[in-house]
Amino acid sequence: LYTYGVSKHCIKINSKNAESFQFHTEDYFGKESLWTGKGIQLADGGWLIPSNDGKAGKEEFYRWIIWKLAAMECAFPKEFANRCLSPERVLLQLKYRYDTEIDRSRRSAIKKIMERDDTAAKTxxxxxxxxxxxxxxxxxTSSNKTSSADTQKVAIIELTDGWYAVKAQLDPPLLAVLKNGRLTVGQKIILHGAELVGSPDACTPLEAPESLMLK
Structure with missing residues (x-):
């Protein structure tokens, strides 16, 4: 990957640490652009305002954008090395999501399900x-009247549609695949007939209770 130009910090990015990743703006724009103190104008009219130490990063959706762009460089280094993971590309992705969700009122699959406007049973x-x-x-909740609840041990994973995330409780077949090492972070799975459990109330993904998950 290094020979194609993929940076070391790009290779180290995963789904967990992507949220805390920050750009060193000097690597992309030079010190002169930072000395003005007015920020840097990027594509599509966006402005990048670095922190006092010359770093930039972390907004809503940021984790998923960083993980996706870093994965594109690592998966296709010949085509995308040093072309995807940049402040300008991230800003364009953030603006696209703002335009889609706020201006056009279009929600992702997970958000519609959590807000109880769509069924989790769909494919x-x-x-x-x-x-x-x-x-x-x-x-x-137990069907036995003498006991109000039963406790069982289950496997819990986190799933994302690229916009938001939701926890999911695995059924026995998927649990077997997970234990065999055939289900790993970064892979996609097809769900059908799931249900949203843990809370009967509608909520946004960012305000979801810990108990809310797909089953």
Whole structure:
């Protein structure tokens, strides 16, 4: 990857540390652009305002954009090395998402499901972004009147549609695939017939309770 021009910090990016990644703006614009103190105008009328130490990063959606762009460079270094992961490209991606969700009122699959405007039972293609636990304790209402709830151990992963994330409880077939090492972070899975459990209330993905997940 180095021979194609993929940077070291790009190779180290994964789904977890992408959220904390920051650009060193001097690497892209030089010190002269930072000395003005007015920010840097980029494509499509956007402005980049670095921090006092010359770094920039972290907005809503930032984690998924950084992870995607870094993955594109690593997966296709000959075509995309040193072309995707840049402040300008990230700003364009952020603006596209703002235009889509705010101006055009179009929501992603996970957001519509969490806001109870769509069913989780529909066919979905989601990306595995984290393996949270292989043996989490989950309480479920029991049919036995003498006991209010049963506790069982289940595997919990995090899934994303590229815009937002939701936790998911794996069924036995998917759990077997996970334990065999055939289901890993970065892979996509097809879901059908799932349900949203943990809370009956509609909520936005950023305000979802810890108990909310797909099952």
């Amino acid at each position: 979905l293609v989601l990306c595995v972004s984290d393996i949270i636990s292989l043996s989490a304790n989950i309480s479920e």
